[in-house]
Amino acid sequence: MPLCFLLLVMWLLAGCGRPSTFIDADSFPPIFPDYVGVTVPLSMQQLPFEMSDGRCFSVEKETKGDTLFFRVSAWERGSSRGMRYKPFPVYLSHDDIDPYVAYRLIEPGYESWRDMGIYQRELGSFNESSIVTNDANNKGCVNCHSFAGANPERMLFHARGQGGGTVFVDGDDVRLLNLAKVGPRKQGTYPAWHPGGRYVAFSSNDTHQCFSVEDKQPIEVYDLSSDIILMDVSTDSIYAYPLLNTADVWETFPAWNEEGTKLFFCAADSVEGMPERRAKVHYRLMEIGFSEGKFVGEPSVVWECDTLSASFPVIKGNKLLFTTTSHGTFPIWHQDADLWMLDLETCKAAPCDDLNSFRAESYHSWSSNGKWVVFGSRRLDGRYTRLFIAHYEGNGRFSKPFLLPQKSPQENLLRLKSYNRPEFMTRKSPELQKQVRNLFAP
Amino acid sequence: MKKILPPIMLFLCVFALLQCCLPYTFLSWEEHGLFLHTPDWRSEVFSGSLPLVTYVTSWIVQFFHYPMVGAALIAFGTTLIFLLLCVLMPKARKAIWIVFALLLIAGVCVLGTNKAIREIERWAKLEHVAQKKKWNEVLAIATPERAKKDRRMMPYALLALSEKGELANRMFTYPILGVEDFLYVDWYSRESGFFNSLFYESFGSVNEAVHQTFQSATYLPHGTSFGTLRRLVLLYRKQGNDTLADKYATILNQSTLHNYSLGKRANVSGEGAPDSIDSLKQTSAKASLITRDAFYNVGQMLAQGHITQANVDRFLCMALANRDLKIFYRALKLYVDIKRPLPKHYQEALLLLLSSFDDSVDISEVKIDEGVRNAFETERNRDTFFGYYFSVPQQNGGGNPIEPSGQNASRQGSGFKVGS
Structure with missing residues (x-):
């Protein structure tokens, strides 16, 4: 009996005990998340990882100039011999990154949902807190959060459900407006704040989804119509410019240039017989002038491709980042969805090979200084969207993207919610739960 | 002591x-x-x-x-x-x-x-045995008498009959009212999502079974549950998607009791390479879509070559429940060897077709049992197809599953509104 007890104790102690001998390997360690060779801002040097094959490991960290080197030794539990890998580099960038990122957490589900909310994450730590959850609006949908100039104190989001509408936040003033009851009586969907902060361009979409019997792509989300409307936040008036409200063209995904002189958007010729003829829907990138609160001139094509469909244009300087997929308007369910960059000076577009994977890349946003990009990707498992951050190196090139670090690497796998619509913020957003709950109080 | x-x-x-x-x-x-x-x-x-x-x-x-x-x-x-x-x-x-x-x-x-407590226990047992595919036990609970009082049992009974290959012999012993009895038409409850997931799994559409499982879970206190996660592991394994199956198994292993063995860990925990990149990149815009009409959906599956005995019986019996004898006859000739002895309800339908003096109907090679012939000429009980045909008022619903056009599919609801 004592011998058995001794053996048990020895077995337990042997568990993750460090072996005495190591073999040097001429390769980087297989780690999860893959931080080998990534570039991180100075504020994000905490990068917890583990061996992707579950082995025990130890790390020695060394800083040489602007590079961190991690020397990883790994071994099987109970083994007397381990492997010492080549130190892998993590490059430090002196370019600042906005301190917060906001996103929605929601099950990557289907027609209905239970819990969802808009959350914020401090990038310099692992702190996550909610801005508003759907407990505030009786489990209705909360979506499409958008900040004026990345300022969380001037923002909007939709809170659907009974008595729902769009919630506008301006400092302490939180109000609810049902856009469908104002002006041209069109509901607002995808928003874009004008850089001046007075106007918001919304697309107004009649969105549906369908489900495939057996295809690898289980869901398709599509529109049966969409237009673009303009809201003057100072007067709550809404204006529908006729050239952006045509029945035979579907206009969506508005995005302003930094000067606020142009509105970019996506447009597709309307297609009859949806959703069966969904492969025929190809969105192109368009632009229209804007001056003194009015659209000017006619929309013109900026980029189009017969075999690709564009979505989510986001502009910083002369760089327009957008998502492409084989067809349609909702790339996250398309495994082929990739990020592309359009140079607005040369009007040349190319895929961002540094960012793309074999699975879907979708919504993305630029940091305030245009040096970082955060985007959603389903590369981990094909279903749950996770956030990746990459540094812009210039000339259309990015550094290798890294997964948003979590205190425990396993959190990236165990979380049963998808990250939607990542948006950088220049500071922490106040919690809006109480104010929004009051808006929905009977 | x-x-x-x-x-x-x-x-x-x-x-x-x-x-x-x-x-x-x-x-x-x-x-x-x-x-x-x-x-x-x-x-x-x-x-x-x-x-x-x-x-x-x-x-x-x-x-x-x-x-x-x-x-x-x-x-x-x-x-x-x-x-x-x-x-x-x-x-x-x-x-x-x-x-x-x-x-x-x-x-x-x-x-x-207590009736309410016994009812809760009965339904818990029905859901459990249906999930375990114990079809005899399903039929022992969902009897014709009980189904008459509680029509929610009808889909369970018809699923069990089709799985046992007895649908075409026994369907009309149940109080069928129409094709809607095969599926929960009200999709928005835990119970309907749970059953519909079982139905679509049996039907051969794992995608739709997963969809219904997710729908069902949104009504649970945590938005998911042990049962949901176990079912997702099972369905994704069936689909060959080990990455997602392993993901849900890993999550289940965070409980006290579960201890699933996983596939290659790298596939779960790393940005691991998939089995086939080409197959993942595939985004087919031609794939058939699920509609709210089960009859149409089964027709689509057959038309695409997913011909199983259960689906053929399901389709033919749905045609009978829909009183669509022309579609029944065309599909029978297409999918069933009519020289072999036919199930009772098919014989009944053919007799009824023949009596309508439709010249295109040729049943010379079909063997009609004497009992069926006598029942047609004399009794026409409620537990026969002709009993159903003549005595049960026609319900609304049911499309044309043989010739689905885009317009037809849209009308039947292959698209679902997103939003409010």
Whole structure:
């Protein structure tokens, strides 16, 4: 009996005990998340990882100039011999990154949902807190959060459900407006704040989804119509410019240039017989002038491709980042969805090979200084969207993207919610739960 | 010994009572419950109301996966309360014993005879045996008599009959009212999502089974559950998507009881390469779509070559339930060898077709049983197709599954509105 007890104790102690001998390997360690060779801002040097094959490991960290080197030794539990890998580099960038990122957490589900909310994450730590959850609006949908100039104190989001509408936040003033009851009586969907902060361009979409019997792509989300409307936040008036409200063209995904002189958007010729003829829907990138609160001139094509469909244009300087997929308007369910960059000076577009994977890349946003990009990707498992951050190196090139670090690497796998619509913020957003709950109080 | 006997007796009586009366209810508690050692689950519980109670009950409920353990835990708790009272009030020990004996008798009466409790137990058992594909037990619960009183049992009965290959012989022994009896048309409840997931799994559409499983889970307290996660593991394994199957298995392994073995860990925990990049990149815009019309959906599957006996029977019987004899006849000739003995309801339908003097119908090679012929000429009971055809008023619904056009599919609802 004592011998058995001794053996048990020895077995337990042997568990993750460090072996005495190591073999040097001429390769980087297989780690999860893959931080080998990534570039991180100075504020994000905490990068917890583990061996992707579950082995025990130890790390020695060394800083040489602007590079961190991690020397990883790994071994099987109970083994007397381990492997010492080549130190892998993590490059430090002196370019600042906005301190917060906001996103929605929601099950990557289907027609209905239970819990969802808009959350914020401090990038310099692992702190996550909610801005508003759907407990505030009786489990209705909360979506499409958008900040004026990345300022969380001037923002909007939709809170659907009974008595729902769009919630506008301006400092302490939180109000609810049902856009469908104002002006041209069109509901607002995808928003874009004008850089001046007075106007918001919304697309107004009649969105549906369908489900495939057996295809690898289980869901398709599509529109049966969409237009673009303009809201003057100072007067709550809404204006529908006729050239952006045509029945035979579907206009969506508005995005302003930094000067606020142009509105970019996506447009597709309307297609009859949806959703069966969904492969025929190809969105192109368009632009229209804007001056003194009015659209000017006619929309013109900026980029189009017969075999690709564009979505989510986001502009910083002369760089327009957008998502492409084989067809349609909702790339996250398309495994082929990739990020592309359009140079607005040369009007040349190319895929961002540094960012793309074999699975879907979708919504993305630029940091305030245009040096970082955060985007959603389903590369981990094909279903749950996770956030990746990459540094812009210039000339259309990015550094290798890294997964948003979590205190425990396993959190990236165990979380049963998808990250939607990542948006950088220049500071922490106040919690809006109480104010929004009051808006929905009977 | 005298002191020990009462608590032991109490424990055994409570255990036996619960084990006899509520085993499937315990199973369903575990199916709909969740307990995980994950940061998200903990923060959800501790941000809700009564966090400690929720945490402890959730931890206990996971053991109800084994109903005997559930019964033993409750019996143990009851015995502890009994002992505590005896210690606190030693002079009233006899009275406490009498109160507990009376409560036990009341428990037997209530749990054994209360209609609502028995109904909950019956439904818990029906869902459990249907999920385990114990079709004889499904049919033992979902009898024609019970289905008459509670039409929610009809889809279960018809699914069990089709899985056993008896749909075409016994369908009209049930109180069929139309093709809607095959599926829960109301998609927005836990119960409908649960059944529809089983239906579409049997039908061969794992995508739709997953869709319905997710829909069902949104009605559960945590938005998911042990049952949901186990089902997702099963469905994704069936589809060959080991990455997602392993993901859900890894999550289940964060509970106290589950211990799934995983595939290659790298596939789960890393940005691992998929089996085939080309197959992942495939985004087919030509794939068939699910509609709200089960008849149409089954027709699509057959047209695409997913010809199983269960789907053929399901389609032909749906045509009969829809009184669509032309479609029935065309599909029968297409999918069934009519020279072989045909099931009873098919013979009945062919006789009815023949009597309509339709020249295109040729049943010279079909053997019609004497009994079927006599029933047609004399009785036309409700448990035959002609009984159904002539006595049950026609319901709305049902499209044309043979010639689906885009317009037709849209009308039948292949698209679902997103938003409010």
